[in-house]
């Protein structure tokens with residue numbers, strides 16, 4: 338009992354640390370979360386909606402959804418079992434309204450009224466693969482459903498967007514050199530496409546009218562109603 342309690346408080350510390358750090362890395366993290374939830378509310382999905390948080394990590398987006406939409410249920414899918422353990426701890430208070438699912442962006446999804454992603458799909462390195470992931474999402478959505486993806490985007494002005502991003506991090510306690518170092522090291526795993534490329538991949542994935550709903554510099558919310 339005692340050791341379980343220790344593990345749980347340790348996990349909680351990790352969650353708090355993750356929540357703090359991601360806000361120093363990502364410009365407008367909090368603001369984009371608020372806009373994503375407003376868009377979900379505007380979509381008018383059923384009160385007892387089934388929502389997927391894809392690449393849900395520690396479950397921070399899922400937590401915000403479960404709080405804001407108290408009759409909804411959320412499936413959190415992520416490829417990393419350790420991070421899912423953090424999500425389990427964070428979301429324990431929502432009990433039966435949460436399902437944790439170990440799997441990939443490429444795996445089929447259960448039927449859903451909404452699929453939301455935050456800062457996750459940039460782990461897909463090629464547009465053809467991204468179109469396949471979008472197809473999985475499109476196939477899961479019920480009529481009237483919505484897809485809302487918050488993520489970094491590039492485009493023809495990437496050098497100035499990259500600079501804007503580095504300057505943001507420099508305002509969060511990093512030196513400018515460290516900030517550029519962060520972006521360089523993430524580039525090994527993360528791929529940012531232009532909004533145009535993303536919308537094209539969504540169309541290839543079967544979305545008829547994909548949109549850019551919101552954008553500030555390198556951060557955007559893209560998606561579609563079906």
Ligand SMILES: C[S@@+](CC[C@H](N)C(=O)[O-])C[C@H]1O[C@@H](n2cnc3c(N)ncnc32)[C@H](O)[C@@H]1O
Nearest residue numbers: 392393394415416417440441442455456457460
């Ligand atoms: C930067 S985190 C974002 C987590 C969370 N959505 C948030 O906003 O805090 C990216 C997440 O994507 C997950 N991920 C990476 N590749 C994945 C894949 N192929 N399938 C599912 N999840 C993946 C990682 O394990 C990680 O939890």
